[in-house]
Amino acid sequence: MKKTNITILLIVGILVFANLVSEQYFFRLDLTEDNQYTLSEATEKIMESLEDPITVKAYFSENLPPHIAKTKNDFEEYLIEYARHSDDNLVYTFINPNESEDLEREAMEAGINPVMINVREKDQMKQQKAFLGAVFQLQDRKEIIPFMQPGAPMEYLLSSSIKKLAVTHKPEVGLMQGHGQPSIAELSQVKSALDVLYNFRAAQVNDSLPVPEGIKTLALVRPTDTIAEATLGQLDSFLENGGNLFVALNRVEGDLNSSYGSGISTGVEKWLGKKGLEIREDFVIDAQCATISVQQRQGFFNFTSNVAFPYAPIISKFADHPVTKGLEAVVMQFASSLNFTPKDSLTTFTPLAFSSETSARKQAPQFFDIQKEWTESDFTSAHQVIAGVLEQRHPNGNRSRIFVVADGDFPISAGQQPVQGDNVNLMVNAIDWLSDDTGLIELRTKGIHYRPIAKLEEGTKTTLKYANFLVPILLVLVYGIVRMQINKNKRIRRMEENYE
Template sequence: MTKRKNIIYSSLVVAGILIILNFISSVFFFRADFTEDKRYTLDRSTKRILREVETPIIITLYVSDNLPPDVNRTVQDLKNLLTEYNNYSKKKIDFEFINPNANEELEQEAIEAGINPVPLEVREKDQIKVQRIFLGMSIQVGDKSEIIPLIKPGIVMEYTLSTLIKRLTIKDKPKIGYIVGHGEPALGKLEQAIAELSVLYDVKQIHLLSEPDLSEYKSLMLIGPMATISSTQLSRLDKYLAGGGNLFIAIERVNGMLNDGIGVSVNTGLETWLQTKGLYVDDSFIVDKKCGTVTVQQQGYFSYPQQINFPFLPVISKFSNHTITDGIETVVLQFASPISFIGDSTMNYQPLAFTSDISGKLKAPISFNIGRIWRAQDFLYPDLTVAATIRGNMGGEKEARICVVGDGNFIVNGLGASKIAIQRDNINFLANAVDWLSDDTGLMSLRTKGVSSRPIKEITDARVFFLKYLNFLLPLVLIIAYGLFRFERRRRKRTKRMKPGFIK
């Protein structure tokens, strides 16, 4: 009887503890995240956005039932993410799930919201059939709304969701001025960059001579000017910086013309003006063994395309510890120039990005030879700086900031047939730089969240040679050593047996 009472008592205690823990977990949300990139932990940028939410947000997920396991895992992760969003926003986010395949009315509602069904191949009983599914989301704040027509497995959903919420809830976007009139690429050629910046900023094209008041812009951007910038215009930049302005510059110090086979210097007056601020941009072409490729047509019995390493396209993966480079993994440049500091201690100089240990520079003008055999003496300048910042008082009492990249085309998509997709981290670098210049954390840390690139670490030719022969010779050495050991052991046994009085 006593034993039965103890069992009942223990059961009641356990049940009571579970009830208390369940109540505590409903009030205080906690989850441990042991992943390297903290993919299951809300980023500080997201938390800041959610804290600023004032208007209720309605999120509707149009998701079909009976999804394949990999897709269903994505949906489950999204549900968990929305639960965390709701908790951090103090219950200002309301979300619901709708299965449009349940009836025609719900299907029509999803389609009217801008979410259309997509075909999905599903393996069932050793057969492949095409299933028509819905996998989208609608976000509504007041009378404004945004949609995600297709939730793709593997994407960083937190960034997409936080970006849309920020876009819907932001009231007055700070102004960013994009300077034109000196051969800069048109805004249409910066499609990816402008799309990213437009989430937080109102990007406006401006002329330095006709703009009445530059102080209303949080930051100015000067991307790849190719024509002369007059002293009057540079004086306006001086006045803007003296008032505590901020300037992002992507300078095209050299121009590589592959079709003509030559590379020349570019002189706009900007390079001389930068020297007065303490930044020197050399009119040299950076070459790096860690580089991108170009496609050439190989001639023989047949003509076929071949990818060839082109050191004039440096791949940058070495960054200093700075807010701008937080989470940046790989930036790809083309015809870049090195940057050095020639100022004094009154300015705070910070290099941001560097070439690899095997890099060099060639003074313009040069001739291009795609088939050139590159040798060790071509890479005598390791760790060249390709991006840097300076900050301090520049003619006034307020602190001004400048960020410079030694490549004017690193974010240019182009137009029409020549349009290209830009490396994602190139865009992230620009957006982070504008956030830093504008003194706005924005989505800075969230842009680069998630593993996007894990390149194999390059090793030197000497180490390759060593490892090659180590792999070849080490097994032979071990076999010979073992044979000598066996031989010596057997020799000792024979010697011992030959001694007088030996008894086995």
Template structure:
């Protein structure tokens, strides 16, 4: 009898907790996250963004219903995400969910907004068939709008949605200059980086040879993979720019590689000497690391060609990152013919290494064959 009473008590308590959660969920949307990696917990940056919105944001989600369970799960996750955004923003984010295949007018509306029509596989009567579907959203603030053309997976949903809202909410964007004129890749080859920068910034090319260029209008200047030498006058301009309190991002190759001869090639632009004046030393060496990818090596042996998988130590895998906003969220990157960076300047200046090689790494002179073992 006592056991039965205990069971009844547990059932009543369980039902009571469920009812309480449902009541609270009706007033305050709360998404419980029991996953080990907190994948359903909004980031601090997203919460801060939503709590500081000055204008209302309208999200119109276009999702086809009655698809394969995997696609239905994407829709449900996005609905839950929108509900959480609405709750945290205290109603500043409102949303509507439409099925474009419900009527022709809604489908035209989705297409004109930039939401992609997809072809997905659905199971019907134990057979798979192709079906048209929409899985996208339009985010609007005032007269401006951003579109997420297609949402193919639950991972990255928050990033895509928050990025669109952030892009709309920033009224006065600082200008970032991308240096040109020293063999740097043209902006057309940097589209992915430029797209990411344009969320919070305006991006423009900068030519130091143009006497009319006013560097003071740029919040920062990025120097990416130059191959030609910098005239002293250009280095002097950069020094004056830094002295004015602005920032310079430098991504340069100190060593290269001749794929035909397999000999290392030192890369000298003058930037390495200029950087050393500020205590930043870029070694004229290769980084080699046992933690590296496996490449396929073809070798001619008489009339036959043998294929052999080998480790290529000159492309280190990097998975050790500093606890810093710049490297936050990075899990692993691969560097090609990288060189070590050290700081030898004023100890009063803060120097933070953002990415570190493994304990099984070392260096090798650039004046040598880069051998494949």
């Protein structure tokens, strides 16, 4: 009896000691794909740098379908990790707005918008109001995530919201104006994405006006007027002082009404050529391409049909780089190819985006044969370089980077038509990489992957079903065989001892 009491006391003591130690040396294992719940170095630095506490009110509904409820669980897992790295400067609470009308009103007044989702209950489908959002507050400043889209890059949204609260002065990114470039309104999707961490504003640059003070990165997008050498000299001075430049340039243009395309010149291509980077006066054509609407006539009737247009390549081959990480498809139109010839050891070029294996180049000018039947023999020059980064080391010791895309229109919205998501991501990622030294760019495309078994192929589902059934039985059998062998060996040893 005494021995039993001592054993119980030892076990209790060990548990208490382990509990105390775990509070000081707490750790969690992340066994998910791509370490989804392991915070990046950039996030850890942001949390460690917090000087004042941030409160998070997470408004998430309960009893949601599994694929939506997972978003709440993922959000909570992230907040646990954020709180651990914040030195008690992040406090969070979860609120279920569906519990009462007052909480529902509180959530909506805070900016959390409910969505209607379909829920199956007792073999019937019904609609339910669901809240999936959060409010971040630091003193009198607030940041809101009105709706957490399942599968969205959660760490990026959390870290950028916290950084936006914690950082009072955002770096400035300029959009160069004065030479026929688009306005910021025409880059509204890019601006919305950049405004999270930067102040994206128009910047007048000409012969007598240098790049404004405070701008770390300047974007030069689709100039249509000739840019004087003196103005380009202002860009050189900006680069020599450590600035960075994003360039999206048209070297050719096409008119679908006249089915004719020709080369254009603004002076920027000559300026880049002096640095060793040639934007060729050609059209990149690709069998992997977008479609265009074409009016056709059959008998007395006119109808519209979509036809493949190789002059609108879909770029899906990217180098492994923070700018292109996570990109799947960027749609270009009348893009040109890049070619780099080193001028000296101070300048390097890294190609980042390429056409597909079935692509080619056509020298401008060109007539577009919309009805042409394209064959493999038309695509003889694979993997044309469409975008890349030119890095320079200047005599004064400064370094600068120029990100170049040989299509000036890809990030610009045409009327009410939204820009392709990855078109926006390419420009935003590039500017983020040029401007940000925290590393948050690598989180922009880090999403939470949800893979329901219902979407698996039948063969895979059958394999998993039998594996779940048979593996535990197999483990029990193996354990039994091992135990039986151990006991058998013990009996043999005892018999040998008795025999001796």
